Amino acid sequence: MSEPLGWLSRGIQQIGRLLEWLEEGVLLLLIAAMIGLACLQIVLRDVWGGGLSWADPLLRAVVATKMDKHVSIDLASHLVPKSIFRWLRVFRSFFAAGVCVVLTWMAIDFVRQEALHGNDQAMAGLASWQLNLIFPLAFGSITLRFLLGGVRSLRAALAGKDIRSFEATA
Amino acid sequence: PSRAEAAPRYLFKIATLAPDGSVWARHFQEFQNEVIAKSNGEIGFKLYMGGVMGDDRAMYRKMRIGQLQGGGFTMTGISETVPDFRVMAIPFLFRSYAEVDRVAEGLFPLFQKAFQEKDLVLLAMTEVGFVYTMSSEPVTTVAQLRASKCWAPENMGVTPIPLSIPDVLSSLQTGMINTVFNGFYGSIVLQWFTRTKYITDTPFGYAYGGLVFSKSAFAKLPPQHAAMMESAAKKHFAGLLIDTRRSNEEALATLKKNGIQLVSAEKETLQQLLAVRDQKTVPRLVGVAFSKEIYAAATRLLADFRAKSPAGGAAK
Amino acid sequence: MQFLQLIPLVLAILGSPLFVVMAALALLSFYGAGIDPSVVVIEMSRLAETPMLLSLPLFILAGTVLSESKAPVRLLDLSNVLLGWLPGGLAVIALVVCSVFTAFTGASGVTIFALGGLLFPAMLKDRYPEQFSLGLITTSGSLGLLFPPSLPLILYGVIAETRIDHLFLAGILPGLLMLLLLGVYSIKKGAATRGPRKALPAGETLRALRAAAWEIPLPVIVLGGIYGGFFVVGEAAAVTALYVLLVEMCVHRDITPARLPSLVVRSMALFGGIFVVLAASMASTSFLIDQEIPARLFGFIREHISSKYTFLLLLNLFLLVVGALLDIFSALVLVVPLIVPIALGYGVDLTHLGIIFLANLQIGYCTPPVGLGLFLASYRFDRPIAQLYTATLPFLGILFITLGIITYFPLLSLFLVELFG
Ligand code: NA
Ligand code: NA
Numbered sequence: 001m002s003e004p005l006g007w008l009s010r011g012i013q014q015i016g017r018l019l020e021w022l023e024e025g026v027l028l029l030l031i032a033a034m035i036g037l038a039c040l041q042i043v044l045r046d047v048w049g050g051g052l053s054w055a056d057p058l059l060r061a062v063v064a065t066k067m068d069k070h071v072s073i074d075l076a077s078h079l080v081p082k083s084i085f086r087w088l089r090v091f092r093s094f095f096a097a098g099v100c101v102v103l104t105w106m107a108i109d110f111v112r113q114e115a116l117h118g119n120d121q122a123m124a125g126l127a128s129w130q131l132n133l134i135f136p137l138a139f140g141s142i143t144l145r146f147l148l149g150g151v152r153s154l155r156a157a158l159a160g161k162d163i164r165s166f167e168a169t170a
Numbered sequence: 171p172s173r174a175e176a177a178p179r180y181l182f183k184i185a186t187l188a189p190d191g192s193v194w195a196r197h198f199q200e201f202q203n204e205v206i207a208k209s210n211g212e213i214g215f216k217l218y219m220g221g222v223m224g225d226d227r228a229m230y231r232k233m234r235i236g237q238l239q240g241g242g243f244t245m246t247g248i249s250e251t252v253p254d255f256r257v258m259a260i261p262f263l264f265r266s267y268a269e270v271d272r273v274a275e276g277l278f279p280l281f282q283k284a285f286q287e288k289d290l291v292l293l294a295m296t297e298v299g300f301v302y303t304m305s306s307e308p309v310t311t312v313a314q315l316r317a318s319k320c321w322a323p324e325n326m327g328v329t330p331i332p333l334s335i336p337d338v339l340s341s342l343q344t345g346m347i348n349t350v351f352n353g354f355y356g357s358i359v360l361q362w363f364t365r366t367k368y369i370t371d372t373p374f375g376y377a378y379g380g381l382v383f384s385k386s387a388f389a390k391l392p393p394q395h396a397a398m399m400e401s402a403a404k405k406h407f408a409g410l411l412i413d414t415r416r417s418n419e420e421a422l423a424t425l426k427k428n429g430i431q432l433v434s435a436e437k438e439t440l441q442q443l444l445a446v447r448d449q450k451t452v453p454r455l456v457g458v459a460f461s462k463e464i465y466a467a468a469t470r471l472l473a474d475f476r477a478k479s480p481a482g483g484a485a486k
Numbered sequence: 487m488q489f490l491q492l493i494p495l496v497l498a499i500l501g502s503p504l505f506v507v508m509a510a511l512a513l514l515s516f517y518g519a520g521i522d523p524s525v526v527v528i529e530m531s532r533l534a535e536t537p538m539l540l541s542l543p544l545f546i547l548a549g550t551v552l553s554e555s556k557a558p559v560r561l562l563d564l565s566n567v568l569l570g571w572l573p574g575g576l577a578v579i580a581l582v583v584c585s586v587f588t589a590f591t592g593a594s595g596v597t598i599f600a601l602g603g604l605l606f607p608a609m610l611k612d613r614y615p616e617q618f619s620l621g622l623i624t625t626s627g628s629l630g631l632l633f634p635p636s637l638p639l640i641l642y643g644v645i646a647e648t649r650i651d652h653l654f655l656a657g658i659l660p661g662l663l664m665l666l667l668l669g670v671y672s673i674k675k676g677a678a679t680r681g682p683r684k685a686l687p688a689g690e691t692l693r694a695l696r697a698a699a700w701e702i703p704l705p706v707i708v709l710g711g712i713y714g715g716f717f718v719v720g721e722a723a724a725v726t727a728l729y730v731l732l733v734e735m736c737v738h739r740d741i742t743p744a745r746l747p748s749l750v751v752r753s754m755a756l757f758g759g760i761f762v763v764l765a766a767s768m769a770s771t772s773f774l775i776d777q778e779i780p781a782r783l784f785g786f787i788r789e790h791i792s793s794k795y796t797f798l799l800l801l802n803l804f805l806l807v808v809g810a811l812l813d814i815f816s817a818l819v820l821v822v823p824l825i826v827p828i829a830l831g832y833g834v835d836l837t838h839l840g841i842i843f844l845a846n847l848q849i850g851y852c853t854p855p856v857g858l859g860l861f862l863a864s865y866r867f868d869r870p871i872a873q874l875y876t877a878t879l880p881f882l883g884i885l886f887i888t889l890g891i892i893t894y895f896p897l898l899s900l901f902l903v904e905l906f907g
Pocket of ligand 1: 767768770771811
């Protein structure tokens with residue numbers, strides 16, 4: 001296996017681990033907040049003037065990527081021989097990364113547009129563009145995950161080995 | 171004659187929350203037919219009804235990127251972008267549709283300017299009509315209003331229980347809320363009337379909207395086409411207002427037939443509410459929710475009208 | 487462009503994540519039509535602003551916690567004690583519980599995720615065949631859509647301007663018929679594969695009841711809370727999650743606090759997976775809407791048929807496809823306004839139409855090859871999608887029979903309406 005590839009992979013893994021730690025912390029806080037606030041809302045019915053902000057579902061998609069648990073049709077893993085399947089996995093990961101790069105870019109454009117024209121008091125004192133920052137952040141993060149997976153499966157394919165899933169070494 | 175086959179040079183994709191077959195859709199189609207005919211098919215339309223393009227916010231976003239060229243917006247939705255458009259929604263502002271028409275006519279150029287500044291063109295105003303307090307127990311005093319468990323769309327000046335529209339009916343059924351605000355026609359469409367037996371006969375507020383195009387698309391039109399479209403909008407959407415008011419009247423008759431009672435608010439109740447509005451609500455809104463200038467213009471127009479026709483005071 | 491759009495489709499078959507495939511299709515399609523592809527993100531942010539979505543993560547968390555605790559064992563014990571004499575008792579319980587749950591959550595994947603995790607292991611433990619259990623739970627994912635206060639039912643009433651209390655009444659008998667037929671099938675199947683059970687001693691009943699005493703009130707709390715006017719569905723999710731966490735962590739102590747973070751992360755990963763699929767599906771649906779494809783498709787149908795019964799037959803076929811391709815809410819919002827005026831022209835009662843409509847969407851939800859429920863179940867139970875295709879077939883057969891009865895015997899839907907409405 002090539003040295004720069006290994007270096008790149010380790011670098012991405014470091015960032016990946018940091019992101020993971022951040023995500024888990026944020027998720028726990030969010031869940032606590034969702035349960036707490038909703039129950040409080042029942043008790044204090046009309047203290048709240050409007051809905052609460054829940055811009056977090058994309059964060060969870062990032063976790064799903066990490067766990068290699070996306071909904072997919074996957075007939076190939078049963079039909080394709082292992083040697084070809086290794087390369088298919090590489091192709092799949094980089095394709096997904098490519099799509100997510102485009103989505104990230106579109107999301108950045110969307111947030112820019114919201115900052116220029118959007119509602120500056122959307123929810124909980126935050127502007128719409130601030131709430132929607134979740135989209136580029138999440139897609140950026142998913143891209144990174146797919147890249148990480150792509151690099152790992154590329155190394156595995158070059159070495160002629162199989163990998164189980166992203167989480168195996170995470 | 172073969173204009174139907176040729177692709178229009180200026181295509182306007184228009185979205186609205188109003189469903190297919192509604193009065194809104196009917197009048198828009200008349201407007202569209204006239205514009206297509208008078209432009210010899212150079213102008214074309216695609217109409218997306220029933221909210222398939224999303225709510226007002228999504229529609230505005232799609233206009234920004236050019237997927238849509240226009241939309242029928244509600245005041246609540248588009249005033250996120252053009253705050254001054256909110257001014258006519260101040261509670262208890264109008265007592266009759268005559269007052270509404272006079273003020274709307276006077277404010278229209280100011281609204282148009284405010285829309286222009288956001289790269290939008292306001293072609294016509296539309297309305298839901300007067301919105302009333304509807305409740306399962308009579309609400310005629312401030313104490314009763316305060317004690318009621320009410321739901322209202324935002325910006326109505328009452329502390330509402332946060333609910334999404336589909337939740338309102340089920341919450342009425344379970345008794346989680348017992349008071350809502352809606353127009354006569356709206357309360358039938360949304361079925362809320364099945365759970366509200368009383369309507370307080372003073373309009374709580376006025377609900378309206380507008381036909382809005384994006385400036386970039388509108389600016390591409392040759393001047394004579396643009397002028398033709400503006401006058402066609404004026405003509406057909408004036409007809410829409412008449413029809414909306416008629417369907418509200420018919421809805422009121424239907425409501426009465428279904429055993430719904432109109433109750434009158436006590437005189438001091440109204441005075442108390444007006445005092446709260448003028449001393450607390452309005453000072454908080456002016457300069458924040460809408461500009462001082464537009465508020466001044468609205469109150470001046472209303473005062474002028476009332477001075478000239480003291481008889482036009484009673485609510486419809 | 488056509489060629490470029492083939493690439494994601496091939497990759498779908500090769501196992502790329504579905505949201506990547508759908509997002510790629512949407513991006514390419516919008517780009518090809520000369521529309522700024524950032525509309526894809528606009529559609530996604532639209533989904534994030536949907537209030538019903540908020541109840542999903544908390545229901546999923548509650549389901550995950552319940553399934554990781556010993557609740558499935560307690561539930562199984564109880565069902566054995568109470569319905570053990572009946573072959574297929576647990577399967578019948580599963581059907582009833584799932585339909586009650588779906589009535590509240592509206593076939594958004596919650597049933598499969600929250601209850602499936604609990605019922606699937608329980609059924610396997612009770613020696614039901616895996617195929618049967620998978621099929622039952624996948625089909626149950628949308629069962630109950632016809633019972634009040636199902637949100638799609640309310641939504642239909644609003645869009646079609648039909649009395650919602652009438653729809654509530656109209657849904658009851660057709661929904662019960664579905665339950666009855668599926669229940670009979672389950673009992674027959676249970677008798678064949680599991681055989682009769684011997685009765686348990688009386689002391690066992692009390693022990694099992696006492697063990698499950700904290701889990702039994704859960705549906706009562708949720709139903710009572712909503713019908714008593716204490717909270718709405720969104721808040722019921724939070725109450726359920728809080729209650730389940732308290733019971734399993736403090737009362738039964740099945741879940742240690744140290745395990746909580748991993749359970750939260752896992753259930754949120756499940757939800758994230760659903761969210762991106764729904765978001766990407768909204769984006770691709772939005773392209774179809776932009777190109778006015780649903781309207782054109784229906785215009786074509788309208789041109790080529792004359793009789794009411796042919797219309798109803800074709801309507802069923804059309805709705806099955808729609809139900810398999812679109813999520814229930816998009817399907818309602820898109821198709822109801824198109825169909826209502828035409829159905830009125832054929833003399834179809836709008837309340838009856840609503841029940842036909844929802845029955846179709848319910849079946850479409852688990853119809854191969856693309857019914858959303860199949861993907862969700864494949865994802866949740868980690869089984870290949872092809873296995874789910876075959877597992878759901880017998881259940882689909884039964885549902886098709888009920889669909890026929892619902893369509894051609896309007897009285898089944900309208901009887902209670904005429905009696906009480
Ligand atoms: Na779709
Ligand atoms: Na579906």
